[in-house]
Amino acid sequence: xxxxxxxxxxxxxxxxxxxxxxxxxxxxxxxxxxxxxxxxxxxxxxxxxxxxxxxxxxxxxxxxxxxxxxxxxxxxxxxxxxxxxxxxxxxxxxxxxxxxxxxxxxxxxxxxxxxxxxxxxxxxxxxxxxxxxxxxxxxxxxxxxxxxxxxxxxxxxxxxxxxxxxxxxxxxxxxxxxxxxxxxxxxxxxxxxxxxxxxxxxxxxxxxxxxxxxxxxxxxxxxxxxxxxxxxxxxxxxxxxxxxxxxxxxxxxxxxxxx
Numbered sequence: 001x002x003x004x005x006x007x008x009x010x011x012x013x014x015x016x017x018x019x020x021x022x023x024x025x026x027x028x029x030x031x032x033x034x035x036x037x038x039x040x041x042x043x044x045x046x047x048x049x050x051x052x053x054x055x056x057x058x059x060x061x062x063x064x065x066x067x068x069x070x071x072x073x074x075x076x077x078x079x080x081x082x083x084x085x086x087x088x089x090x091x092x093x094x095x096x097x098x099x100x101x102x103x104x105x106x107x108x109x110x111x112x113x114x115x116x117x118x119x120x121x122x123x124x125x126x127x128x129x130x131x132x133x134x135x136x137x138x139x140x141x142x143x144x145x146x147x148x149x150x151x152x153x154x155x156x157x158x159x160x161x162x163x164x165x166x167x168x169x170x171x172x173x174x175x176x177x178x179x180x181x182x183x184x185x186x187x188x189x190x191x192x193x194x195x196x197x198x199x200x201x202x203x204x205x206x207x208x209x210x211x212x213x214x215x216x217x218x219x220x221x222x223x224x225x226x227x228x229x230x231x232x233x234x235x236x237x238x239x240x241x242x243x244x245x246x247x248x249x250x251x252x253x254x255x256x257x258x259x
Contacts, residue, residue: 001033001090001126002244002252003098005119007160008133010104013173016227017133018101019046024233025097030250033095035086037118038103039075048101050089055082076103077114083121090122096252098126110160119164126253127244128166131236132157133173140178145185147199151211154219167243168220175224175231183224190222 004021006014015038022032036048039056056078061071079086090098100122102109109115119128134157139149154170161168172178172186189196193215197208221239225232238247245251 001095001098001254002240003100003123003126003128004240005100005102005128005130005164005166006133007102007106007109007130008173009106009135009138009156011137012133012135013227014104014133015041015044015046015101017131017173017225018099019044020227020230021233021236022046022097022099024230024237025099028237028250030097030252031093031095031254033090033093033098035090035098035100035122037079037100037109039079040072040103044101049093049095050086052079052082052086055079055085072103072105072108073112076108076112080114080118080121083118086118087122087124094254096254106156106160110163116163129240129243130161130164130166130168131171131240132160132168133171136172136174136178136182140182143179143182145182145189147189147196148203150186150189151196151200151207154214154222155210158214169236169239169243170220170222171232171236172222172224174226174228176226176229178224190219193219 006017008014018034022034025032033049034046035050036044037052039052040058056075058071058075061074062068066074134153138153139146157168157170189199193211197211200208200211223232223235223239225236241247241249241251
């Protein structure tokens with residue numbers, strides 16, 4: 001099995017992408033296991049094969065007197081108690097790909113000790129990749145792309161992969177909402193991060209040097225995709241294969257109908 005963890009800030013489209021990417025994989029005659037790791041979500045557009053809500057009851061924690069944030073933190077920490085059951089349920093599906101829909105708040109999944117341990121236990125000895133969805137609303141301001149906000153979004157993704165220690169693919173989600181002009185600007189920044197550093201203008205010199213260091217080290221994959229139009233799903237799949245299977249098409253750790 002290959003694990004694909006969808007991460008990103010609240011509203012970045014993780015849940016929609018879980019459905020769309022899972023459907024795309026199945027349309028290509030492979031199997032997908034959809035895992036919901038968000039204990040507070042109420043409605044899902046897909047039927048999860050494994051659902052943390054069967055083990056952790058966010059609403060009950062609210063009834064115990066915890067506030068919304070406190071209940072969410074506690075419920076995320078409680079998930080670790082059920083890591084073995086979650087892993088066993090995933091294994092029972094014998095799927096080629098495991099698409100994991102993570103909690104809406106990125107910091108809860110990426111930076112808490114409990115969720116790092118949960119990530120390790122669920123993934124076990126299988127290969128994993130992070131697909132980091134970047135919500136365009138984070139860097140689009142008054143109809144144009146803001147280089148400061150775009151830079152901070154890129155750095156947030158890199159901090160997540162440093163924490164989780166697995167490959168990361170940057171995906172600018174909801175690409176159907178972006179104008180051709182904005183896409184061209186972003187493409188120009190990605191093709192030459194030095195131009196992004198230049199666009200920062202009078203930013204603190206340290207920030208410009210960080211961007212320049214990214215250019216020297218290599219930022220990695222940055223893709224555009226839309227769950228609504230399915231644009232870019234083939235590119236996400238190809239990037240996952242490059243990260244986990246050396247680029248070999250349809251190769252996974254489990255038998256595939258395509259092989």
